Amino acid sequence: MKTHTLLMPLDMHLHLRDGVMLETVAPLSAYSFSGAVVMPNLVPPVTTKEDVQAYKERIFTALGTPLSDEDDLFETTNADYFEPMMTLFYQHYERDFLEEVRDDIFAVKLYPAGITTNSEGGVSSFDLDAMRPTLEAMSALEIPLLIHGETDGFVMDREAEFMNVYEMLASNFPDLKIVMEHITTKAAVDMLEQYPNLYATITLHHLLITLDDVAGGLMRPHLFCKPIAKRPEDREALLEVALEAHPKVMFGSDSAPHPQHKKEACGCAAGVFTAPIALQALCELFDQYGKLENLQAFVSDNAQSIYGICPEFKEVTLSDTPFTVPAKYGDVVPMFAGETLGWSIEDVL
Numbered sequence: 029m030k031t032h033t034l035l036m037p038l039d040m041h042l043h044l045r046d047g048v049m050l051e052t053v054a055p056l057s058a059y060s061f062s063g064a065v066v067m068p069n070l071v072p073p074v075t076t077k078e079d080v081q082a083y084k085e086r087i088f089t090a091l092g093t094p095l096s097d098e099d100d101l102f103e104t105t106n107a108d109y110f111e112p113m114m115t116l117f118y119q120h121y122e123r124d125f126l127e128e129v130r131d132d133i134f135a136v137k138l139y140p141a142g143i144t145t146n147s148e149g150g151v152s153s154f155d156l157d158a159m160r161p162t163l164e165a166m167s168a169l170e171i172p173l174l175i176h177g178e179t180d181g182f183v184m185d186r187e188a189e190f191m192n193v194y195e196m197l198a199s200n201f202p203d204l205k206i207v208m209e210h211i212t213t214k215a216a217v218d219m220l221e222q223y224p225n226l227y228a229t230i231t232l233h234h235l236l237i238t239l240d241d242v243a244g245g246l247m248r249p250h251l252f253c254k255p256i257a258k259r260p261e262d263r264e265a266l267l268e269v270a271l272e273a274h275p276k277v278m279f280g281s282d283s284a285p286h287p288q289h290k291k292e293a294c295g296c297a298a299g300v301f302t303a304p305i306a307l308q309a310l311c312e313l314f315d316q317y318g319k320l321e322n323l324q325a326f327v328s329d330n331a332q333s334i335y336g337i338c339p340e341f342k343e344v345t346l347s348d349t350p351f352t353v354p355a356k357y358g359d360v361v362p363m364f365a366g367e368t369l370g371w372s373i374e375d376v377l
């Protein structure tokens with residue numbers, strides 16, 4: 029049996045949702061990850077200090093983590109430890125507000141209006157003058173800007189068309205750390221070399237699938253997501269930087285659960301649910317390419333250096349023992365439902 033140990037795996041782009049869904053999915057991420065960047069696209073979105081604090085508490089409640097010193101701390105081990113790194117939904121925020129909320133947030137997440145799930149309140153025009161005060165304040169306060177980078181053009185071209193916006197932002201705000209979230213194209217990979225302040229997250233599913241897997245045969249709603257999976261050459265470009273653990277790329281699952289009836293519907297919601305199978309599938313993928321030694325950097329070390337974070341100790345050991353993915357977790361169908369992956373989680377310390 030072959031084993032592989034990962035230290036402090038991090039998911040740098042995660043949807044935990046709220047309510048019953050949060051209770052279902054949060055423990056699944058907390059089991060295998062040390063922490064995750066939690067997306068703010070709730071309904072309504074997370075836009076105030078109170079929203080951030082209350083959401084973080086709901087996450088800890090869903091995890092059953094003690095909230096105060098009065099709870100029995102001895103019950104908590106590193107294996108249970110999970111750090112939700114909170115984000116605010118981008119609006120044109122005042123500097124005073126950002127200063128006040130600085131210690132409660134990890135980053136601000138920007139959505140173009142209406143481009144993806146629950147993004148209606150996002151930015152409708154990328155007007156530099158309108159954005160300048162907020163982005164200057166974020167630079168000064170060292171708050172990273174995370175972006176869902178798509179225009180409202182033809183669906184296959186949306187990300188490539190958005191490169192102009194990344195260029196405009198990266199060149200006008202050189203001190204602002206900008207992360208191109210869930211990149212899906214060679215065009216985005218190429219941008220990494222152009223601007224020192226541009227970074228990227230890459231999902232599991234975009235390393236594995238192209239549009240063919242979504243719509244080339246029978247339609248597969250559980251693989252439908254934004255940005256839509258692209259062409260083989262795009263997937264190749266993503267694989268190349270992920271497998272080499274290019275220092276500017278980080279793993280971000282973009283695990284985006286929706287209840288089964290919202291996926292298997294006419295009008296299928298966008299999002300692939302991967303949180304509980306991500307590390308197993310990544311081990312299998314990196315092993316297939318003989319690149320297991322680079323997985324640690326891709327799932328943790330790069331994010332630690334890029335963001336200057338230092339997660340609590342957690343050790344996840346996987347082995348090449350087959351793992352049959354459950355048909356459902358609660359009311360959510362995961363990627364690879366009912367299929368068998370080559371790697372499984374052995375132990376978490």
Ligand SMILES: NC(=O)N[C@@H](CC(=O)O)C(=O)O
Binds near residue numbers: 043144254298300
């Ligand atoms: N990726 C998706 O297809 N969906 C995400 C939103 C997002 O990350 O764009 C969701 O919240 O469901």
Ligand SMILES: [Zn+2]
Binds near residue numbers: 144176209254255
């Ligand atoms: Zn997105």
Ligand SMILES: [Zn+2]
Binds near residue numbers: 043282284
């Ligand atoms: Zn997302």
